[in-house]
Ligand SMILES: Nc1nc2c(ncn2[C@@H]2O[C@H](COP(=O)(O)OP(=O)(O)O)[C@@H](O)[C@H]2O)c(=O)[nH]1
């Protein structure tokens with residue numbers, strides 16, 4: 001029997017072996033894989049749609065991708081420092097230029113405030129608009145209106161979307177710090193949007209952000225991400241509640257002013273990006289082959 005002063009030491013926060021392997025220290029290969037990515041047919045473009053609550057880190061992820069690909073801090077997507085207000089109003093396609101070449105990577109990112117956060121003043125995008133975006137009917141410049149859906153007469157309504165206009169992978173972007181205790185409204189919205197996507201056979205994945213705030217060991221060293229017990233628990237709980245399988249849940253620490261990024265964080269961004277691209281690639285090729293948009 002232990003004396004009153006002895007208490008069991010807390011369990012170690014890290015597992016001895018990571019449960020997901022990342023090739024840390026080899027940013028070059030991670031970068032090369034992204035550079036080498038090409039859809040089956042030339043001219044095809046893989047469209048990734050990010051959706052998630054205001055402040056989840058969607059714009060920051062777009063900036064992070066741009067920064068890693070350009071190897072310098074970039075901010076093509078405006079990042080809000082007041083997370084209650086969404087800057088993301090107009091539907092915008094973000095393209096990434098291949099360095100030193102006059103071409104773009106064959107993938108693009110869009111983001112939309114698909115979810116309402118209970119603490120936020122902003123409203124959720126009309127679920128019919130999400131479906132229209134998935135099908136490629138929404139053109140750049142459209143401002144989502146929670147009160148009314150996109151009208152077929154609107155100048156931003158695309159009546160005949162091509163394979164490239166459609167969304168090929170839907171990414172739910174969630175702050176890792178709220179992922180294991182999500183607001184019912186947010187969770188229900190994720191599930192609603194996933195249903196729409198499933199109807200259209202659009203693959204779905206999730207991206208957890210702000211992992212630096214989730215666990216001090218990750219904050220100290222990003223390489224600890226897949227050893228962190230807290231991270232594993234968070235992902236498992238999120239996966240169970242959202243219905244997105246564990247092997248479709250990825251994570252990043254975004255480029256933000258307050259954080260010193262390093263090549264490990266870059267490797268994680270590139271690896272998660274590549275997993276997202278891979279998740280959408282088969283669907284892109286399939287709808288192109290079937291010619292049914
Ligand atoms: N610490 C940390 N902060 C982040 C991360 N990603 C985003 N943020 C911050 O979260 C806030 C909201 O991010 P933003 O990209 O505008 O979210 P959005 O509304 O989903 O586009 C900003 O202050 C970001 O700097 C991250 O990985 N770590």
Ligand SMILES: [Mg+2]
Pocket residue numbers: 058059060078079080086087088
């Ligand atoms: Mg934003």
